[in-house]
Amino acid sequence: MLLQFPWLYEISLYNKKGVPLTGSMRTYKIPTALDVPKLKNFHILVHDPMGPFGAKGAGETCTTAIMAAIRNAIEDAVGIRLCEPPFTPEKVFEALKAKKEGQK
């Protein structure tokens, strides 16, 4: 399953009448094989008393941390705090510009 990229790419946009602008695979861009870096999985094995034989769901649970990690990495690199995913290059550009103007 794709982990982090919802936070970089996917976005739902609507026009003034509420018609979705990203209503097909042509406009709702999901990452391709060219965009995804090599992924590494690390398992932290714990016993879950609620699951059968201590088993635990291993799907989306792990995806939530990625957004925060990317956001914090951007802040660490250039000192801007983005609050609204997806963190597209354009949003970084706007935030950097706002930061620059704030410093003047």
Add this chain to the structure above:
Amino acid sequence: MKKYPSVRRLPKFEYIAPKTLKEAVDFLSKHKKAAVPLAGGTDLLLNMKRRAVVPQYLVALKNIPDLDTIAYTEGQGLRIGALTTIHAIETSLEVKSTYPILSQAAATLGSIQIRNLGTVGGNVCSALPSADMVPSLVALGAQVKIINGAGEKLVPLEDFITNVGKTVLAVDELVAELQVPPLPSHGGGTYIKYAQRGAKALGICNVAAWIAFAQDICTEVKICLGAVGQTPIRAVAAESVLRKNPFTPATVKAAAQKASEEAQPRSSPLRGSAEYRKTTIGVLTERALLSSRAQIGS
């Protein structure tokens, strides 16, 4: 409720497959707007499914011999048949060794499936601002060979496209060939496509740059900006900053600044604000120029 504009089944049409260019042109001039030429069909068939075009006849060009050839000769430069697929350009050794910028541009277009069907003639005639083949062809000074009932004529590619989806091509004319002139040996070119993702996306902004040198002076430079206006735009002011001048970080920066001013992008919720695209095209122009310079060596 208003019906949502969706992709539907193909409308009814008659399929005509002439065996020579003359037959095709005759058929087109007889039926005018009722007949539409079909090359790869990657744009046309979709537009038909959307009912943007509903032609009575589709004139398939693929049975016409020699329309899909790539030929390079020393004196005449490169000739690319209109029906040459994007994939053929991408992988052609002749193109790679003479005009690598073209195979580089071809590799960025759509996906492998689209490149296998789509043709260079179709890419040029669809005349979309974001067409991936056009900026590099314009930067190389390509000409379009048009065939009509009266004979043939050559039109520079930069004058060929007039607006979004509009070209100087009349309903009874066909593009037969793209001709890229021979270029001085001390030249290099780069195409950069900036899109939302690595493949299968239209560019947010594209730039192609081609430069040639003699003793550290820029003898020739052509810059073409894609997807930042109604047609691909020649960045004439940016070129004049560099032409007949030394190639230094300062002149490159100045040229990139000019290119950014020359771009006329619209703000789009999907492809970014005009300001963002203007800034980005400047950055890309600088990168394209530097990378072209690096190809030439000292």
